[in-house]
Amino acid sequence: MSAERAPPVPFDVAQDRLMALCRPLGTELIPSRECLGRYTRAGLAAERDQPALDLSAMDGYALCGEGMETWRIVGESAAGRPYPEELLQGEAVRISTGAPMPRGGERIVLKEDAIVEGNRLVTAPGSEASARHIRRRGLDFHAGDIVLGKGVRIGPAQLALVISAGFGSGRLTVGRLPGVAVIDSGNELSDDPITMTPSQIPASNGVMLAAMAAPFAASVKRIGPVADTMEALADALDQAGDADVVVTSGGASIGDHDLVRPSLDAWGARLDFWRIAMKPGKPLLVARRGNQLVLGLPGNPVSSFVTAWMFLLPVLRRLAGAAAPLPEMFDLPLAEDMPAAETRTEFVRGSLTRTGVAPLGQQDSSALGALARADVLIRRDANAPEARAGEMVGTYWLQTGGIA
Numbered sequence: 001m002s003a004e005r006a007p008p009v010p011f012d013v014a015q016d017r018l019m020a021l022c023r024p025l026g027t028e029l030i031p032s033r034e035c036l037g038r039y040t041r042a043g044l045a046a047e048r049d050q051p052a053l054d055l056s057a058m059d060g061y062a063l064c065g066e067g068m069e070t071w072r073i074v075g076e077s078a079a080g081r082p083y084p085e086e087l088l089q090g091e092a093v094r095i096s097t098g099a100p101m102p103r104g105g106e107r108i109v110l111k112e113d114a115i116v117e118g119n120r121l122v123t124a125p126g127s128e129a130s131a132r133h134i135r136r137r138g139l140d141f142h143a144g145d146i147v148l149g150k151g152v153r154i155g156p157a158q159l160a161l162v163i164s165a166g167f168g169s170g171r172l173t174v175g176r177l178p179g180v181a182v183i184d185s186g187n188e189l190s191d192d193p194i195t196m197t198p199s200q201i202p203a204s205n206g207v208m209l210a211a212m213a214a215p216f217a218a219s220v221k222r223i224g225p226v227a228d229t230m231e232a233l234a235d236a237l238d239q240a241g242d243a244d245v246v247v248t249s250g251g252a253s254i255g256d257h258d259l260v261r262p263s264l265d266a267w268g269a270r271l272d273f274w275r276i277a278m279k280p281g282k283p284l285l286v287a288r289r290g291n292q293l294v295l296g297l298p299g300n301p302v303s304s305f306v307t308a309w310m311f312l313l314p315v316l317r318r319l320a321g322a323a324a325p326l327p328e329m330f331d332l333p334l335a336e337d338m339p340a341a342e343t344r345t346e347f348v349r350g351s352l353t354r355t356g357v358a359p360l361g362q363q364d365s366s367a368l369g370a371l372a373r374a375d376v377l378i379r380r381d382a383n384a385p386e387a388r389a390g391e392m393v394g395t396y397w398l399q400t401g402g403i404a
């Protein structure tokens, strides 16, 4: 059967097949503070307790002894400058948030609940000193605890955790990020909206795809726009060099000018699969040339975005070492009825309302306006029956890239 006539690959099968083709790239040792956006390649064990001592969580006074009316203030424990002695019965020290509890300090009275005259302290009527204002040693984690699992993305919070766990001045072993080349192809494309003719189209996909790939890539090389000729495509593929992932946009369908498949063939790439039962994005193709992976995305801008989101980003995350590279789906209620689905798994651009998710009115696969307004992709499985308002539907959050 010719590739044109073979039935399209079901969406989930295609995602699984693609993931099976990717192996995480090697590792590299880089300064911990530069690990933003990287993936851990092994569990990370803390090198210290956090906090390393019992600390005060509030500004106030640390007290020793119970059942007395007044305390004698004998000094101060400030953040980074602890009170050096042991507190004795009836003694108190001024203490600030984050400062170490003095030895013998049992409870904290808040500054606003303390009545102080000279070095005498009494607690205000109705208030009480409490041990709950003490952050105990190891409250966050203990030395040896695995604070980040394997294959976790280091975002800002994880980066702070790495520093807090004792790796501030050291290096971490993280996954290497892939090199990416993005080629947009099409005779009608122009990079210059000022001088182009009305029959031309601004080449928006290349910029969009490069922006999507950038957080997961060591480098992104943009090539084109290039003409729909075998020569121009051959030249563009040569320029892609040894990029780990080559992404093309346009020319993936079966039109007379759709030359991506024959060009890849001439370049020495072997087709793995082509055409997915998804809407938008049916003409997606996947090919390999040695260790290089080629994703041929459809030219329609929304099709290009959705296929990049569902296939390219998972590939990049997997190569970078992600344990869970596929976008996560959440069930949310529908804000309005939706018709029965077609024979392809459909990803409907939707907005988030107070009562749930609502499909946007414009679903054409060229409509960037609706895509830019969308908060979510609503998933409608192939042949799913009509869905009523209030029913739960699978939803992908666009803002988070589907991974949080």
Ligand SMILES: Nc1nc2c(c(=O)[nH]1)N[C@H]1C(S)=C(S)[C@@H](COP(=O)(O)OP(=O)(O)OC[C@H]3O[C@@H](n4cnc5c(N)ncnc54)[C@H](O)[C@@H]3O)O[C@H]1N2
Pocket: 184, 185, 186, 188, 189, 201, 202, 203, 204, 205, 206, 249, 250, 251, 252, 253, 254, 255, 258, 280, 281, 282, 283, 297, 298, 299, 300, 301, 303, 365, 366
């Ligand atoms: N007879 C059939 N025709 C089509 C089929 C089919 O199965 N049989 N599939 C349709 C589907 S679905 C899609 S999606 C499109 C995609 O086809 P291509 O990947 O070959 O895309 P092009 O024809 O090159 O372009 C489609 C559309 O997108 C615009 N475009 C292309 N590149 C860019 C870019 N870099 N930036 C902005 N816009 C771009 C292009 O001008 C076209 O308007 O095929 C259907 N046809």
Ligand code: MOO
Pocket: 278, 279, 280, 281, 282, 283, 298, 300, 303, 365
């Ligand atoms: O699947 Mo195409 O991507 O409908 O426009």
